Amino acid sequence: MALLSLTPLLLLALLCLYARLRGHDVYAALLEGAEKGLRLTLDLSPALVLLFALIYALRASGLSDYLGSLAAPLLRRLGVPEETALLMLLRPLSGSGALAAATELIERFGADSLIGRTAAVMIGSSETTFYVIAVYFSAAGVRETRWAIPAALCADLACFLSAAWICRLLWS
Amino acid sequence: MLGTLFTILFLLSLYFSVLSGTEVQAGNALLLGAQEAIPFCLTITGSLCFWSAWMELAERCGVAQKLSDLLRPLLRRLFPHSAQSVEILSALSENLSANLLGLGNAATPAGIRAARGMAGLGAAGRDELCLLVVLNTASLQLIPGTIAAVRGAAGAEAPFDIMPAVWLSSLLSVGAGLGAAALFKRRWRFFR
Numbered sequence: 127m128a129l130l131s132l133t134p135l136l137l138l139a140l141l142c143l144y145a146r147l148r149g150h151d152v153y154a155a156l157l158e159g160a161e162k163g164l165r166l167t168l169d170l171s172p173a174l175v176l177l178f179a180l181i182y183a184l185r186a187s188g189l190s191d192y193l194g195s196l197a198a199p200l201l202r203r204l205g206v207p208e209e210t211a212l213l214m215l216l217r218p219l220s221g222s223g224a225l226a227a228a229t230e231l232i233e234r235f236g237a238d239s240l241i242g243r244t245a246a247v248m249i250g251s252s253e254t255t256f257y258v259i260a261v262y263f264s265a266a267g268v269r270e271t272r273w274a275i276p277a278a279l280c281a282d283l284a285c286f287l288s289a290a291w292i293c294r295l296l297w298s
Numbered sequence: 299m300l301g302t303l304f305t306i307l308f309l310l311s312l313y314f315s316v317l318s319g320t321e322v323q324a325g326n327a328l329l330l331g332a333q334e335a336i337p338f339c340l341t342i343t344g345s346l347c348f349w350s351a352w353m354e355l356a357e358r359c360g361v362a363q364k365l366s367d368l369l370r371p372l373l374r375r376l377f378p379h380s381a382q383s384v385e386i387l388s389a390l391s392e393n394l395s396a397n398l399l400g401l402g403n404a405a406t407p408a409g410i411r412a413a414r415g416m417a418g419l420g421a422a423g424r425d426e427l428c429l430l431v432v433l434n435t436a437s438l439q440l441i442p443g444t445i446a447a448v449r450g451a452a453g454a455e456a457p458f459d460i461m462p463a464v465w466l467s468s469l470l471s472v473g474a475g476l477g478a479a480a481l482f483k484r485r486w487r488f489f490r
Contacts, residue, residue, distance in 0.1 A: 134458065141352065141356055145355055145358070152355060160350060167339055171335070180304070182331030183324050184311045186327035188320055238454055247467055251436075252436070265410040266410070272424070276482055281478065282436075282471070284470050285437075285470070296463060
């Protein structure tokens, strides 16, 4: 565990050294990258305001619990926490929506809880499927998506199941 | 599409709050959620900027370039038809390496270049376009920076300790996507 925690520091130090030896302006590059990160969160924030409001309302109205209880018999048999039902439903459709849903779970159950970790791994190992499909096919000017959607959804399903199983194996 | 989803979810939450008598709570939650979004953004901004800074440095020193050179043999196997074109192959490897490093701003333009090239290659090219899309819908990020920032803000002991789980889960998901793509491709021709 100590080694795993040291990895980021080790990698960064090596990267710094490598860049310096190759004559790059390390500080200027870092500053520009940090600015890009700032712009990213600024771009993300309007969507997050709307989606946090929506997710909190969905939860308070009882919809997300209802959804969880509806899917519970199946999810329990598959070994997936039923609380993640809303997150899994939103993930392929809206990246900010899924991030808001995962954040709500992480804050409610704790970052180091099994549900919090499962939500984090689900987010970290999946993408906003329908957005990616729309961007690529429309940019390429191809209208027929053929088997891209079913295959991509299979990948999402595998991601959710394996995230739940791996987290249970490692942290329960 | 997002507008429709948004409308449906709002209508559903209205329906459920009336049904279960939680109108007041739902109304309050709406405002509370909106209000909490901004402190949340602020708590993750610092670590996001930090990761973004290091990724920029890595890109400038040519780490992305090296990685994309390493990926070429693999991509030649996955995309035998498109890889015959030098431009498409380099766009493909740039797309995959930027995805691995979490450089979303660089990954999408490269992916689109590859997609446009494939669209002009006829039926085999369009098969490989589907494969490219499947590969891009399964996240291949090595360092899950955003969600680690969220975990850190929520008081995780070691925000990055989920990384091995994320890698394994990503690999299984990509494997399932590629397997499903191979299966559906055969079926698709059969149906035609």
